[in-house]
Amino acid sequence: MDARQQALRQRLETLGFDAVRIARVEPVPGDRLHGWLAAGMHADMAWMERTAAKRLDPALVLPGARSVIMLGVNYATGALRQEGPVWARYALHEDYHDTMQAGLDAAGAVLGELYGAGTDDYRAYVDTGPVLERGWAAKAGLGFAGKNAMLISREHGNWLFLAAILTRVELEPDLPLRPQRSGFADVGLLCGKCTRCLDACPTQAFAAPGVVDARRCISYQTIENKGIIPRGLRRGIGRHLYGCDVCLEVCPWNRFAREGRRLLLTARFDLPDLGLDELLTMTPARFAEVFRRTAIKRLKLRGLLRNACVVAGNSGDPGLLPALWRLTAHELPLVRAHAVWAVRRLAGAAAAGELAAVRARETDAEVLAEFAGEP
Ligand code: B12
Ligand code: SF4
Ligand code: SF4
Known part of the structure; x- marks a missing residue:
């Protein structure tokens, strides 16, 4: 890696991104996303359908895109007792879309400074852009695609928010954690024989390893669904008030997760009270x-x-x-x-x-x- 790219990585880490990895942009094999959509597993998230072509081809999002910089922000909270209603850990912060956006704006300025990139030469997203964030993160070796469908990092476990910067700047790509058969995101690359997450899901939302049927997922039902929650799922929701971390919490890879610096996050650990x-x-x-x-x-x-x-x-x-x-x-x-x-x-x-x-x-x-x- 040349000195300029080394400097880029360092500057992005200083801004508050706990993981920084790069992948070369190429079209993504479409069978998984199309299969998921065709089976109706996106429930009523029609925007997933509308943006499918863009998700599979970053050049439709940014013509001439060459590289994708994948960024992770660690939100590991350590032991967190929630005795009453249970909140997904990510929700115990001010909206990460807003707090991480500040970091992305600064990251754009760094690209300009080091590579002369103008604002037309990159697009930065956290969550809401038409980008398969977990797939790119796996390709860039930021982690691997777990059977729980999460991007799992060796250093941060499941507890990473992801963001992506598509750019026309040609950067040297990082390698995935292990060679991948699909070349994109092999599900369960470092899971071995473990199936804890699949077995633990309270509402049996996994249609297959790495494939979540949103219609059965507590996260979808308590956050995205704006209407009636299907009666057959309500008992399984148990104490989950907002989102669900069950398939994240049981993952043994979290044993290695250290708490993050939270430079781009503002905790709201008072909510479980x-x-x-x-x-x-x-x-x-x-x-x-x-x-x-x-x-x-x-x-x-x-x-x-x-x-x-x-x-x-x-x-x-x-x-x-x-x-x-x-x-x-x-x-x-x-x-x-x-x-x-x-x-x-x-x-x-x-x-x-x-x-x-x-x-x-x-x-x-x-x-x-x-x-x-x-x-
Ligand atoms: C829609 C969505 C949801 C939906 C659907 C979930 C799902 N599994 O798809 C619902 C509402 C259920 C949801 C729930 C949650 N979500 Co969500 N969600 C998204 C969103 C907006 C799009 C995901 C998507 O594209 N799904 C479609 C499926 C098909 O794709 P995928 O699983 O992401 O991608 C994999 C495969 O498609 C594969 N792939 C694609 N093409 C190919 C081709 C080949 C050949 C192969 C082998 C593989 C492959 O690569 C990917 C890696 O596994 C992303 C943000 C983004 N822009 O990516 C956040 C995101 C995935 N969510 C996130 C989080 C935190 C959650 C929750 C933990 C929140 C909570 N605590 O309640 C749960 C976890 C549920 C779970 N186990 O997945 C984080 C995940 C961070 C991480 N470390 O992985 C993201 C990245 C948001 C962010 N920017 O941080 N989410
Ligand atoms: S988030 Fe909860 S409901 Fe959704 S797949 Fe994971 S364990 Fe199942
Ligand atoms: S719980 Fe086990 S199977 Fe699930 S993602 Fe973690 S290591 Fe993989």
Whole structure:
């Protein structure tokens, strides 16, 4: 690697990126992404379908793109006790899209300084761009594609946010961790015979090693799905209020993960202190105050109440019933539906009379459907 590229790597690390690796841009074999989409595993994330061609060919995103700089930001939290509702660890930060963007802006300036790249010569993305971030990271040797579908790093385990800079600058590519048969992202490259993640998934969301059916994934259901959570999945959601880390947490590669520097992150480790009762009675003003600058604000209060009802229904705690009864009269059918489910699950036959009264005044078909069958 020449001195200039060495300097680039060093400057990017100084900006707060804990892992910096480079791959040469080429079209990606399309069978996996197309197969995933054709099977409907993207659920209602129609944007995944619309952007498929771009995801498979970076030249459609940036004509003349030669290299992709893959960046990782470590968000390992060490032991983190969550005794009530459980949050995905990534969510215990201010929105990483915003905090990492500052680092990407600075990284663009470094490319300009060292290589004379203008703003037209690169595109920088964190999460929301049409880029197969995990695949490129595996190709660049930033880690490997685990059977849990995560990009797993030897130094940081599963706990890495990824970002990508596509650029017209020709850089010397890094090697993958081991030669890959597909040349892109061989699933399970360093997993050996282990299947812990596949076995641990509470909702059986893995269609195959490395392939997540979003329709069954708690992360999708509690974050991306804006509507009713399918009844058949709600028990499996257990205490997961927002996102899910089960298939990440069980991975033995995390044993080697060190806590990161967090130069591009702002922790919100106070969120697990919010009790279920507090969540179920949250007002719009309090929601705005507590979740300011976090990704959770995109879920809106209605989504948070929906999720909290599911977790409350699974809690076995009858002390939550007063708050849940109030939510059976909420103005939004989405919230009423999940509140009815939770009340039925917690109070059972003992509340048959009150439930009949709630049902009698209900007019929404989706809420009425909640009164049928086992909760
Ligand atoms: C859509 C999406 C989701 C969906 C679908 C998940 C999925 N497995 O695809 C849902 C909402 C379920 C989700 C959940 C989560 N997500 Co998400 N998600 C994305 C997003 C926007 C696109 C992913 C995608 O393209 N999926 C389509 C599938 C087919 O592709 P893939 O698994 O990513 O890619 C693999 C294969 O396609 C393969 N491949 C592609 N072509 C080919 C060709 C050949 C021949 C071969 C062999 C392989 C191959 O290479 C890739 C590496 O395995 C990315 C951001 C981005 N722009 O990439 C974040 C991203 C993947 N998510 C992320 C995170 C953190 C999560 C959660 C952990 C959040 C949480 N705690 O709740 C969970 C984890 C669930 C899991 N086990 O995957 C991180 C992952 C970081 C990492 N270290 O891997 C990303 C990269 C966001 C970021 N910038 O940090 N996510
Ligand atoms: S994030 Fe949770 S629900 Fe989704 S695949 Fe992993 S373990 Fe299963
Ligand atoms: S838990 Fe085991 S199978 Fe799953 S990604 Fe980690 S090493 Fe691979």
